[in-house]
Amino acid sequence: MSELLKISGLHASIDADGAPKEILRGVDLVIPPGEVHAIMGPNGCGKSTLSYVLAGREDYEVTAGSALFKGEDLLAMEPEERAAAGIFLAFQTPVELPGVNNANFLRTAVNAVRRARNAPELDAVGFLKAVRAATKNLSMADDMLKRNVNVGFSGGEKKRNEVLQMTMLQPTLAILDETDSGLDVDALRIVAEGVQNLRSPDFSALVITHHQKLLDYLGPDRVHVMAKGRVIRSGGPELAKQINEEGYAAFLKEAA
């Protein structure tokens, strides 16, 4: 199969004070297995919206188009079914879960996904071993596991926690929504390595970013430029460099 994810003519809107507001206006995008793609685009063009729609957030209404994941109708699945199928979304703004222990959350999630994938569940010891190894790779302090999910985490800690979850959940398609924003230089490198460690023919990533730096580490196979709810240009890594130097003005004019 030459495509892991195939999005065609995707339109989606959100209810804004009673009236539907269209945000995605015909997105076309294909991600083959094993590839890393980047999406860049000005603020508010619909990048996070696209990631939410792919992950199954209910506030968005898909009005036209399709999204096939491994040949299946992604849009017909519940969010947790998509997760089990292998979609992982690293949130631009990770959500706090007061009172919910981070390790417990992670273990519940890992085992829910393993059950759905017909893999044996991890027992306490097996889980602990796996999670210790993962936190070490990400240079995370052990006490992050004992704290409540994202509560009181710094911006950078939250992002790292997302990467930890990604590592443990072993997705086939990871959507990283500005996971590089707000990271110091060392953290950025660590997070990039976290993604690189997962790279295999069975792992693809869709990386939403505003910065060149992460892409330098990852070496994306394709870069897509999004504007006003559509992908207006696709190309190789040089596209990212061009945006970095010239901004979006030229692309926007071209698309208009």
Next chain:
Amino acid sequence: MPAVTETREQVEKLGKSSYEWGFETDIEMDVAPKGLNEDIIRLISTRKEEPEWMLEWRLAAYRSWLKMKEPTWAKVTHPPIDYQDVHYYAAPKKKDGPKSLEEVDPELLRTYEKLGIPLHEQAMLAGVEVPEGEEARLPVAVDAVFDSVSVATTFRKTLSEAGVIFCPISEAIRDYPDLVKQYIGSVVPVADNFYAALNSAVFTDGSFVFVPKGVRCPMELSTYFRINAKNTGQFERTLIIVEDGASVSYLEGCTAPMRDENQLHAAVVELVAMEDASIKYSTVQNWYPGDENGRGGIYNFVTKRGACRGARAKISWTQVETGSAITWKYPSCILQGEDSVGEFYSVAVTNNHQQADTGTKMIHLGRNSRSTIIAKTISAGKSDSTYRGQVKIMPRASGARNFTQCDSLLIGDQCGAHTVPYIESRNMTARVEHEATTSKISEDQMFYCRQRGLSQEDAVGLIVNGFCKEVLKELPMEFAVEAQKLLQISLEGSVG
């Protein structure tokens, strides 16, 4: 239509219900005729082979009850209860005390199995003594109240060697009349309130615990209450007395079968803690809450009160309330002793059409007495939950302190949660702190959890357990696990 009516011959099995404990046991019953009058009270007293003074006490309670009215201040509504339409006594037919396992009604044993009461040593249930070593393996002594009578009390031997009395209250009235006479009604007076008076008149069984000076009760004591017979009210009476320097941890669990008519439950629990004594009283209340349309369920009107009579006495109430159609319950502490301590940890869950009005009272009389209240309220569906807490500092209670924290969690937008604090401080040196929060399980949180592969039920379970953590950790271990599962079951279907 009155709430308690003799309706169908057959209990209509509800098609879909998450109430796991909704089974009925088919046992030969000895049932008193419906209705309440002095003759019924005499009958109860005779059946229980009670001394004359007990009968007089009951009759006095009954006479004051006749003059009382149902309280109306709680935020609950229900159709009028017809108190003449209730059986006040129902008991499995007595077969002259079981001598061996074979003599115990096998249906009864099956009921305990289904309840998950740790009574796999079935001989113990029958009251047959077992070898020492065997006993020691089970950490909990159990008294099971089945409709109106106590059916089994385990571990009597181990307990009596430690000097602890743990037996049905009806037995205590016969065997330890002086103790009972001295303490019964001393914490909750017969005419304390409408339901307490009713209970005093007609209580049928319950547990009695006495822990003498300096003794730490060697195991957890536990009671299971189960309402089985149709149209029976259950009125247990529990009396726990802990002498100087002694301590006990007591657990109470409740279940009832599903029925489509409401059933009445009005218990009274009295705790007495003397100097340096400590009582930990934990409840997991799981009476049938009614179906998703609000039909059936238990009306639970309970008076629970503890008195810290001596210096440094401590009483701690922990409750997880997930059941009942209506809960009206305010476990309280009267902090008479200097430096005495009262604690109240509560989780109250309401779903569908359940109503709960619950809370606590902390009455500070002793100097430097301290109290802590942590109340967590979870409302889902169309339910309504009220926390009502009273903190009263009397003039002599210098240096008294109270800390209250009330947190409400709403699931969905058709439910309600209310916090009603009453604070009265009559001593300048006392300190009272009150914190309250209300939160909702947000769509962001649900989506985040589901994106990580959790089902909606698991997500709610995790968030709710996280919300209740401070209370759940106060429960004994096995109970905490049970309570977590219970929370999840009671909230099933509350999202999505």
